[in-house]
Amino acid sequence: xxxxxxxxxxxxxxxxxxxxxxxxxxxxxxxxxxxxxxxxxxxxxxxxxxxxxxxxxxxxxxxxxxxxxxxxxxxxxxxxxxxxxxxxxxxxxxxxxxxxxxxxxxxxxxxxxxxxx
Amino acid sequence: xxxxxxxxxxxxxxxxxxxxxxxxxxxxxxxxxxxxxxxxxxxxxxxxxxxxxxxxxxxxxxxxxxxxxxxxxxxxxxxxxxxxxxxxxxxxxxxxxxxxxxxxxxxxxxx
Numbered sequence: 001x002x003x004x005x006x007x008x009x010x011x012x013x014x015x016x017x018x019x020x021x022x023x024x025x026x027x028x029x030x031x032x033x034x035x036x037x038x039x040x041x042x043x044x045x046x047x048x049x050x051x052x053x054x055x056x057x058x059x060x061x062x063x064x065x066x067x068x069x070x071x072x073x074x075x076x077x078x079x080x081x082x083x084x085x086x087x088x089x090x091x092x093x094x095x096x097x098x099x100x101x102x103x104x105x106x107x108x109x110x111x112x113x114x115x116x117x
Numbered sequence: 118x119x120x121x122x123x124x125x126x127x128x129x130x131x132x133x134x135x136x137x138x139x140x141x142x143x144x145x146x147x148x149x150x151x152x153x154x155x156x157x158x159x160x161x162x163x164x165x166x167x168x169x170x171x172x173x174x175x176x177x178x179x180x181x182x183x184x185x186x187x188x189x190x191x192x193x194x195x196x197x198x199x200x201x202x203x204x205x206x207x208x209x210x211x212x213x214x215x216x217x218x219x220x221x222x223x224x225x226x227x228x
Contacts, residue, residue, distance in 0.1 A: 035216065043205060045219035091160065096173075103150050104173045105217065107160035 002027045004094050006108035013082055014116050021077040021111050023092030029053075033095040034068065034075045035105065040088045051075065082115045089113070118144055121210050121220035129226045135196040138223045142189050142210030148172075149191040150217060151183060154205040163206075166191055195225075203227045 003026040013019045025034065036048040049059060051068050059066045063080045079086055089110045096104040122141045130136050142149050150173075151163040162175040166185035183193040189210075195202055203226050209217035 037219075042221065043224075044221045045207060045209075047216050047218060050216045093160075103148055103165040103167070103211070103217075104162050104175070105150075105152075105160075106162070109159050 002029075002032075002094050002096060002106045004092050004106055004108035006092055006111050008111045009109070010112045010114070012114045012116065015084060016081050018078060018080050019082050019113065021079075021090050021092075021113070023075045023077065023108060025073050025075065025092070025094045027094060029096070035093040035095070036066065036075075036077050037091045037093060038088045039091065039110070045091070048077075079113075082113075084115050084117055087113060087115045121208055121218055123206075123208050123220040123223050125223060126221065127224050127226075129228060130198050131228055132198055132200060134198050135194060136198060136225060137192055137194045138206055138208075138225070140191045140193075140208030140210075140220060142191070142208075143212075143218055146210035146212045146218075147189050148211045148213075148217075149185055149189060150209045150211070151191070151193050152207045152209065153177075154207060154222070155201075155203070160207070163193065198227045200227050 005024045032053045034051045037045045039045050049066055056068050065078045067076045089112050091110045092108045093105040124139045148167045150165040152160050154160045163177055164183050165173040169185045180196045185191045205222045205224050207219050207222045209219045211217045
C-alpha cells in the first residue's frame with residue numbers, strides 16, 4: 001500500500017526565514033509521481049509541482065525548491081525568504097500509476113505553515 | 118481557461134437524507150476525481166471518472182456514488198447521510214495523465 005508521511009504538523013517562522021517541509025513516501029511501484037499542493041484558508045488545493053520517479057533532478061521555481069531523493073524516499077520542499085502569503089497547509093501526495101494516470105492521489109496529513117510578520 | 122467549479126459551495130443536510138454535489142472540470146479535461154477531506158482522516162480519494170466511466174475507486178461504502186456526463190461534468194451522490202459524512206468534498210480535473218487541478222470544494226454539514 002502507498003503511504004505518505006509528513007511528520008511535521010505545524011511550523012511557525014518569521015518572515016524572511018527559510019523553511020523546509022519534509023515528505024517521506026512508501027510505494028512498491030517503480031513508476032510513480034510525487035506532488036506538492038498548497039491549501040490556503042479559502043480551501044482550494046493549489047498545484048505546486050509534479051515529479052516523476054525517474055527524474056531526481058532538483059527543481060527551483062522562484063523562492064520554491066524541491067529536493068527528491070529516491071534513496072531515502074523523500075521529496076522535501078523548501079521555501080526561501082518566506083512571506084506571510086506563504087501561510088497555508090501544504091500537502092505532499094503520491095500517485096498510483098497502475099491505471100496509467102495520476103488519478104488516485106494518496107495525501108500526507110499536511111503541514112500547517114504560519115509565517116509571522 | 119476557467120478553473121474547476123463546484124456547486125453548491127455550502128450545504129447543510131439532516132441525517133438520513135441524500136445529497137448530490139456537482140463538479141464542472143476545466144474545459145478539455147476528461148478526468149474528474151473526487152476527494153473527501155476531514156480533520157480526522159485528512160484527504161481521501163473517493164473515485165475517478167474518465168470519459169463517463171469509473172476508472173478508479175477508493176475505500177468508501179456504496180452510499181457514495183458518482184457519475185460523469187458526456188460533457189465531462191460530474192456529480193457525486195451520498196445517500197443515507199451520516200454525521201461522519203460532514204466534510205469538505207473536493208473535485209479535481211486533469212488532462213490525460215497530468216497533474217490534477219482542484220476546485221474550491223463543497224462544504225457539507227450533516228446535522
